[in-house]
Amino acid sequence: MAPTNRTAKPTLAQVAARAGVSETTAARALRGSTVVTRDTVTKVEKAAASLGYLRNRLAGALAGGPSNQVAVILPSLSNIVFPDVLKGLEDRLEHAGFHPVLGISNYDPDREENLIRNLLAWRPAGLVIAPSGTTDTSRSLLRGVDLPVVEIMDIDTDPVDMAVGMSHRGAGLAMARHLVARGYRRCAYIGHDLTRDHRAAARLDGFRAGLDEAGLALTACVTLPDPSSVAQGRRGLAQLLDHAEIRPDLVYFSNDDMAVGGVFHCMANAIRLPEDLAIAGFNGLELGQSLPVPLTTTASHRTRIGETAADNILMRIAGRDTKRLMDVGFSLIEGGTS
Amino acid sequence: MAPTNRTAKPTLAQVAARAGVSETTAARALRGSTVVTRDTVTKVEKAAASLGYLRNRLAGALAGGPSNQVAVILPSLSNIVFPDVLKGLEDRLEHAGFHPVLGISNYDPDREENLIRNLLAWRPAGLVIAPSGTTDTSRSLLRGVDLPVVEIMDIDTDPVDMAVGMSHRGAGLAMARHLVARGYRRCAYIGHDLTRDHRAAARLDGFRAGLDEAGLALTACVTLPDPSSVAQGRRGLAQLLDHAEIRPDLVYFSNDDMAVGGVFHCMANAIRLPEDLAIAGFNGLELGQSLPVPLTTTASHRTRIGETAADNILMRIAGRDTKRLMDVGFSLIEGGTS
């Protein structure tokens, strides 16, 4: 009853032998093929259990069976944004018996290219990637493979296969229009490292366009070299208010982490929100909405992006058709900080 | 120069043929074996590139080559804690050319057991698990395999192979002693679902023991049925202050997310910290330390746990010896909320 040997893994052949059937039948029984007799299934299952048999999917996948691995490439795990996406992905994959194989590109296109190559070497059933300045080589690698590929987060560019996300430029634009309509005129921006995070850059671009429509321009634009964080946002606002020639009536932050830092700076310095200063962020994190005064921001539907990406990978594996572009949209949250 | 065919993946045999060498030599060249002539390496690499060859690790691993996959099983991705661990893991694995294959148990022992089985079927080079009430079957599965296994987060129980983490009971105990020494006497507790999160339960247990040493007991103990969150913490404190018969001078929260919610409740209701009420959390998240008044809490070294786990998996793969128990410790952060 106990596994006989801790090193030599029992094989299907051994299970078959013990059950007194052929390897083929044993395989069919174990995978729940309907053609096998209930009787044989029981026999084989008993044999497998008694040997402590553990299916070897390496062999299975090599022999032409399906893989249940999906390569997932994300730029970072440092704030909650990508874990939220991953959660959505994992959840749907899990329910279908699939597993994500993870790679973190750290916003580095070369590392990303490497990851693609390494993960494809495992012949996954699909690939999901949140691109970070993808190289031509990367794109041609992805184009050359015969498996469903979903590019996530962004739908502003033309995907190799499928894309799930939202328009970041559109989100920045919508926020600018909204704030201009509410009467803000002296808008400043505080962001993190934009050369790496091109989606944040797209939002800023859209925001600028929205101001421009009203004949306005940013009164100040601070970008800090480090990744976004609450501490960074707090520091950024302190710096901006110290040095800016024009005192802004609103600050648009590159994301909610940064914006919450701004809110904390205001709290600590008796700057009233939104009377003295308005603040807006991006993402719609729970954190921002739980503040004493909820943050004005744009909700990005991160988990839904993950779920939709997974669902479409799974659909394609099942042989069904999918759309090329899936826009999960965004929603403006009118909080109390503006 | 372009990949010849998008479906039929070129094999090593084809590369070898085109380079005019044997399969073995081609393999050696491609994997950077030192015995091959620089000349042949060039030839083979050229052939591989021209065919758009992509290594098939399924075949390699099946044939006895090394796997570079490491199974990783975590209970959740919903707050930043496990993503932080995963980040540490991924970072170190990545640098060694390894990839995590992920499973999320959702704090469900049965799902965990399933994940173990499914992930082991891919014959990973190692396995890292943050157990959630692991079943006997799970433990015997893990004991029966021939690969390095690290149980992470907790070192309060005896590991199957290796364990990396800290004593959660110890953290609760240390916090209680610290707060008692600072003069707090009416301590309450607010937590999330403890039946699922046994590490939070261990902290509470330690905290109680610490109070007990001073002849004290919790004046109130609220546990909410849902997962932890800022909103939940805020609600919990509101509820506690409404209903508690004894007004506490301190509330220990199950973690920082919850504690930050408590801080927000105080801010919104003009409850002064720490004069009217003191608050303590657990984890040492950046969020809590960026508050206008930094949170009193215990720093758990989450990323370090991930890094250490990965390092030890890698050491064992390299054939080196490792310790059974690795305590990364914790550190008390004396913030301004106590």
Place this chain on the structure above:
DNA sequence: CTGAAAGCGCTAACAT
């Protein structure tokens, strides 16, 4: 409903 044969693409031995 079950079985026999062939082979997935690679790597580790063992030659040479």
Place this chain on the structure above:
DNA sequence: ATGTTAGCGCTTTCAG
């Protein structure tokens, strides 16, 4: 330094 041989453990044909 390179080649030959023999599988790894399974799944897919194709036959009964």
